[in-house]
Amino acid sequence: MKSPAVAKRILDALERHHPDADTELHHSNAFELLVATILSAQSSDQRVNEVTPALFARYPDARALAAAPTDELEAQIRSTGFFRQKSRALIGMSAALVDRHAGQVPASMEALTALPGVGRKTANVVLGHALGVPGLPVDRHVLRVANRLGLTHSADPVKVEADLGALYPPKRWTRVSDNLILHGRRICRPTRPACEICNARKDCDFFISGGAVVKGVGGRARKSGRPGQRRPTRQGAGPPTAAGRDGRKRR
């Protein structure tokens, strides 16, 4: 595990890559973000953003969505995948908001995760981005990148959330998650991470170790090379070598 000082240096490095890091789900209030986050499961933010303008216009609040005809709602969200389950979750979640919270989105993890279809990750997204409560969503990108960097050594999202939460002050939790997600999408991709352009590489366990498998979900070994070592690539995204540690492209 990294010290808080190194963890801060890593986050500062990531923020230089992603100064605009934020959720990419379009929303104007906590209810809309809750709906969008439920729809984003097994889908892309871009696809969800294509669906939500018409959805929010048709069902602007929990009362309206709780009363939505199932077949009509399913048709509207079909392109996001798993539309039957998501339709049930949206209607159930909205009905619970009306019944238990006067139609408002509660600002606590306990109350949010008691809603149908709302897990810890979704609750953290809404808390951190729409309700002003520190929240640290852990998705597959956060799992992978945090393990590669050595900020955690766990494949358990709850443990990863706790590890990251202990390294950073609560006021930065949401930024931590946003940066790790964007880094995982844009640079530290599942295969062939672009280490040569990564600002955090000098503190990254995956890079320093030559791409060895990091405990948890950091990465996978290639078949060639010594066990646990990734093969060098033309782009320098593989293990650091004497020529490659400076991150310059080798031709």
Ligand code: SF4
């Ligand atoms: S150095 Fe490579 S493995 Fe480490 S965080 Fe950056 S892109 Fe990911």
